Amino acid sequence: MLEVILEMDNIVKKFENQEVIKNISLTINKGEFLTLLGPSGCGKTTTLRIIAGFETLTSGSLLLEGKHVENKQPNERNVNTVFQNYALFPHMNVYDNIAYGLKIRKVNKVEIKKRVIEMLNLVQLEGYEKRKTDQLSGGQKQRVAIGRALINNPQILLLDEPLGALDLKLRRQMQVELKKLQKKLQITFVYVTHDQEEALNMSDRIAVMNEGVIEQVGTPEDIYERPQTKFVASFIGESNLIKAQIKKIDEGKISVHFGENEMNVDYKNYENSKNKESYILIRPENIKYSKVKSQFGLKAIIKEHSYIGSIIKTTMELESGLEIIACDYDKKKDLIGIGSDVWMSFEPEDVVIVEEG
Known part of the structure; x- marks a missing residue:
């Protein structure tokens, strides 16, 4: 004890x-x-x-x-x-x-x-x-x-x-x-x-x-x-924060709406009792992108690739103007060219709900 x-x-x-x-x-x-x-x-x-x-x-x-x-x-x-x-x-x-x-x-x-x-x-x-x-x-x-x-x-x-x-x-x-x-x-x-x-x-x-x-x-x-507020999410490490509307479906499952997109996420004990603005956090290492659209994906344009020692950091811009960062540890992978259209995606289990704080 x-x-x-x-x-x-x-x-x-x-x-x-x-x-x-x-x-x-x-x-x-x-x-x-x-x-x-x-x-x-x-x-x-x-x-x-x-x-x-x-x-x-x-x-x-x-x-x-x-x-x-x-x-x-x-x-x-x-x-x-x-x-x-x-x-x-x-x-x-x-x-x-x-x-x-x-x-x-x-x-x-x-x-x-x-x-x-x-x-x-x-x-x-x-x-x-x-x-x-x-x-x-x-x-x-x-x-x-x-x-x-x-x-x-x-x-x-x-x-x-x-x-x-x-x-x-x-x-x-x-x-x-x-x-x-x-x-x-x-x-x-x-x-x-x-x-x-x-x-x-x-x-x-x-x-x-x-x-x-x-x-x-x-x-x-x-x-x-598992950061609990937008400040903690953005201060600790690199973060992708997307403003979202969260709707509770039932105990342990919520529906996340951002723009015209929707995703159901397993999320226990979610409560927004203070009616604060909500965001979804996806860390750069959990972001994927491809020229081929998957079942879920957000359209984006490749803005920059940066070599940072053990990783390649890619910056993309969504149609909303929001910049998203992806980190790839496979430095031998062929990079998609700057200015190319891609589909950015992530898995539901990698989503963290945070509030304004």
């Missing part, structure tokens, strides 16, 4: 009477890797700072292991933060940076040395203890920052876009190392990023934020395969 370590209940944060966090409620489980994902300005870093104690709440409550901490200072909460710029002390070497938190707590020197050596081994920096921070690479600085944060055995480690300053290859390498480290230590990680791929690769669960609210919380598979 999952054990809740952190609970946010109706959290509100205002800056000069503007709500930047709007009634967020979220529970985080002990030992999980949870990511706050969203575009710049959505409130994810502010949420992280609220957990850390760097921002005070306007209203709501924050419970750490069942105890209220919303009025406690940062040093009174057993959480540590790793920032994007690492915030290392430039006048200290690696050893002293990692040992800093223990020295502040007046831990004896023998214990400090033992724990710093253990941490150096854990973050793979053995032999670097006498190096100054300006003699380290970006990835090494990030490891020092993590070691300094972990040495105090926090209940929760907060990470605010810690890989943002690294190049793509190193960032991907550090994603793997961070995930391995988190699983080994079984410490709760709360991670902030705007990078969808990073969130999908690393997280046990993802909370997608938009304009101060959480739009959806779920596993990476849930978020990608």
